[in-house]
Amino acid sequence: MHLSALYRYPLKSARGESLQRAQLDALGLAGDRRWMVVDAPRGRFLSQRQLPQMARLQARWQGSDLVLDAPGMSELTVAMPAVDAPLREVSVWDDSLSVPDAGEAAANWLSEWLGRPCRLVQVPEQRARQVDTEYAQPGDKVGFADGFPFLLIGQGSLDDLCARVGRPLEMERFRPNLVVTGSEPYAEDGWKRIRIGSVEFRVAKPCSRCAIPTLDPLTGERSPDHEPIATLKTYRKGEGGVFFGQNLIADGVGELAVGMPVEVLE
Incomplete structure (x- = not known):
């Protein structure tokens, strides 16, 4: 095998x-599912279950940055949030956690493409879930x-x-x-x-x-x-x-x- x-x-x-x-x-794998789209203002995670068009959203892990691309949109590079970036309360199924918000440019880009208010967040190792x-x-x-x-x-x-x-x-x-x-x-x-x-x-x-x-x-x-x-x-x-x-x-x-x-x- x-x-x-x-x-x-x-x-x-x-x-x-x-x-x-x-x-x-x-x-896990370095860079795997360290970023997530959440609805605003609730902070609930969004996925292909509610938004099947997310299958067309390309996200590449490039060093510490995230590169986003989608049909009809210009490519956007999102930097890793700074250590003092604002924290956002988010939820993944039954888990709640506070994680850094990735900023206005990413939020605006994703909100425009997905057609709903949302934010992009990132999880550092020290804030990960059990x-x-x-x-x-x-x-x-x-x-x-x-x-x-x-x-x-x-x-x-x-x-x-x-x-x-x-x-x-x-x-x-x-x-x-x-x-x-x-x-x-x-x-x-x-x-x-x-x-x-x-x-x-x-x-x-x-x-x-x-x-x-x-x-x-x-x-x-x-x-x-x-x-x-x-x-x-x-x-x-x-x-x-x-x-x-x-x-x-x-x-x-x-x-x-x-x-x-x-x-x-x-």
Whole structure:
């Protein structure tokens, strides 16, 4: 088995970046989901669930800056907020936290393109959220991802799903960080600990899926037949939702690169 793809999502719910290698830090892949769009003035996170057009929003992590681009808009580079930047109260699901606001230029740009008042915020490591201790250890942290630092999907699992649906499906629909090739379909369901290169990971829990995989990852258009969620419901439904992929937590930091071997430790 080997790591066959790496994805980073600098801005929560915007288009991802395919990488050949990436550094890991205390919150996951360096630069992954450290920025987020929130509604103004409530500070509630916005995603493709409410705004499917966010699939067309490109966000690149460039050093410490975020570069935004979208159809009909001029590219905007947003600097990392200063250490004394104003803090904004925001919420991600049931978590509330105070994080730096990225300023008026970013807020105006995003508000214009999304057609609603919003703000851009960034999460420094010291203000990150504790991962749910039902599945994690005290001190395990996550940025603006829904709940966990990493999402892993086996390529064999996607291949099996495509065969059941009857057409090809892009892996990007499921927004994984890590894709593993060489395992049987859904083998990842039985993993407890794995090692990729020199980095060990705990497999925390299966990933329950929302409607985002029914959106075309390039256009944001919804599948009229509600695929692939409709098919997943026929054989991957359990208590708490429909499951596809596994959430992971890294024990330590290091570097990942496409092609690295993947070893199941437990």
